[in-house]
Amino acid sequence: MMAPNNCNSSTKFLQRPLRLADSVTSLHVSISHDLINQHSLFIRVYHGTKTLSLQDQQAIKDQVSRMLRITKKDEGDVKEFQKLHGEAKDKGFGRLLCNPCLFEPSPIKCILLCNITWKNTLSMAQALCELQAELVRTTSKLVRNKCGNFPSSRELANMSQKKLKLRCNVGYRAKYIQQFAKNVESGNIDLNKFEQQGYSYDQLYQELTKNKGFGNFTCANVLMCIGFYHIIPTDSETLKLLLKVYSSESVEDVAKEIYDKYAPFQCLAYWLELINRYEKKVERLCELDKSKYDTVTLSEKIGDAYDHHEKKLKRFSSKLYLQNKNKRKRKI
Template identity: 45%
Template sequence: MEKAVCNHGFFMMAPNVWDPKSKSLTRPLTLSNSSSVSVTISHPRTLSFLVIQVHGINNVSRVDEELILQQVGRMLRISAEDDRDVTEFQQLHEDAKKYGFGRIFRSPFLFEDMVKSILLSNITWERTLGMASSLCILQSKLADGTVSSQTNKKRKRVVKARKETSGNFPSAKEIASLDKELINEHCKLGYRANWIVKLAKMVESGKLNLEEMESRDMKAEEVSEKLKKLKGFGPFLTATVLMCIGYYHLVPSDTETLRLFREQYLKYNDIIIVLLILPLRLTHEDNDESRQPSCGTGTNGYEDDRQSM
């Protein structure tokens, strides 16, 4: 299970909590009434199946049980289609089969993957982790009524100080009910807040059908064109989301990708690495996100380091 989870940075982003000692993943999942429940997923060596522990609920309904299984299945890519992809990949790369690699971790829902991809835009990895955590804290406040889209900004609410707790990752419905100013007040996402709110409203209005995009009935090129029409989705974000859906023909390359290539391969074969890096550099420089103004020079007052994860 560790190889199916700890294979790229999304597993480190809230609300995911990976325990390296028990090799288990804990996070909230969504129930049929839109509330959340904390679950822990593990794969004991003595068992041939996953163990899913549901916390805080004595009896889980059949409907909720099915929803939990669907979300776990999506995160760990447990399906006949995913098995076929892994088999084909491991046939091409013997080392992948030898070390049990081939599944790329993702979120319970595509919307979360898309928002987390946006959080990677022109920012340090530390700030990305902080923004994801802030969004989960905001979701907790939305769930308990501490924060509401109907809050009158002209009147200061007196709220007793309490320890901030992390909730689930906010859904498209929750984000669509908010404005970018409120999100930035709590999460400091900068220009990303505008992108995320617009994305959520498109999903909620039906203008963007995520289920259709993820059904794999659409060709990769069609999905790619839909993504590129979204605010902020240049080559890097598009490739990242395509990877989460299950299309692997584009490599999500950023400045960190270039750094790793230089460190690992440049000293061995300068000619080969130039051929590898040049397309990545062109993609990065042509990325819509890379042309966004730094928040430090804009009107929202948030300073962004122009680096990627």
């Protein structure tokens, strides 16, 4: 739900800019179900030329496939998860909306989620997209009139920390954002490696923790976006859900009892439950107007229990990671 993603509540179109094959030029795109064949997608690209090159068409298709998790691997994961989770099968749930490239959704946006309210996270993401629009003001009129895309690693690496802080109000995160972008641009971090088969969760996790600002929550989120669903990225929202729904004094035991039966898809089970809670509070997320995105959060602090367990949250996240790591070692 962070910018530049926008689900049009009236048309049910998913709208946002996507990059062409040159990885620089962005065009506005809307994605919807085909009116004739509901099993197909209709992708409309708003551009000023009669046709797009085959390379540009493929670049857009690849980004849409990643966003909507419609690869063969994703299809297999959905089927396996729905065998374990009857409600998910009934609702057709099993995919988490991602973003078109690994750099945007995972590392940077996860940093924006840390130690701040959801409303302010949305504000920072919007400011980054507006700043990106300013950076391309010298391009065609068409691009200037569309909302900005999320900044690329090159754009962020060339931006000063001071500008990031003042223009986007990201505070201390500016240092981590810029450093990660510079590492990507210099080749110290190869994002393509993260989505190649053959690397384990533990290998990629250790690689991510080498970056300053990447704790358990950020690393687990990055790896969830790649397709590792067995470690739940735990934050205050996780804590609110467990305390609100299960009212337990033992958060760790409850999380284990609830979600381990869906292994290795604990994240998907967790997100289904979280979305159910959100939609009870507001309305169907796909029908929610963009102006109300900041309401998609559980209620604020839930009494003394929240204060008591908030101190355990980092320890809880680390414990879940170590438990799953030890399980894998025993299996070997």
